Amino acid sequence: MYKYIFAILAVMFAVSSACSNSPWKTASPSVVKLPADLSAAELAFHEAKMMEIAQYAINETYHNNKIPNAIFTASIVHPNGTTICMDRNRGEDSSIRHGETQVILACSEKFKKNTWKGYYLYTTGESCPMCQAAIMWAGFDKVIYGTSVKTLYCELCMSQILVESNFINGYGYGLNDAGNVTLEIIGEVLTNVTTPQVFRNWCPGQGNETFWTIHPKCNSDYSPSCVNGSSILSTNFVFTFVAIMVIAISMLF
């Protein structure tokens, strides 16, 4: 019995005395507020502004100018509801001119403003790591997106960098001395419009294949309706923990 106790103590000592190669702590993903988390008034506000960019994206992509990149449209909005800038992905000029970076650059140029504290940024699709970082550097108060990265990739077969925006946002604690992540993310707003009308199903065999069509490598147990996937993880964790404890205790006797 004593050898097991000694082994456990040795492991505890090794863990406690280990040093870290990482200079900073691992951040948890920041919270993403969903429509159900908002008051009726706030949701109505965000849906109206999302509809504005969704309508622009639909018109430019499918009706007026037939520009595929316009599916990604973004706007900068004052909290009083005034849209001060709107722009679209201009990937035809540069692959890093996404809707968000484009509207920030164009609006900063127009108003000679290098920071957007006090403003909201709306985007038809969840921001990629580049755009999420740009939004954080620009100092926005809130970013509101329509269709998520996981939907774009797993369900619509669109090429994406598979890092959700709240993972990047979690590391925003390094942007200020207070260690606060000041950018609020509100996701999945008006997806009944953005997902079926702005975006399309580009999966192979659907007839809409384009240069961004990919074959998703999503987890086989992924389900869009599984809104709290972490509950499965935590259940597994509890079972694992109990099993380890049972084994450890049985070894003592």
Ligand SMILES: [Zn+2]
């Ligand atoms: Zn982007």
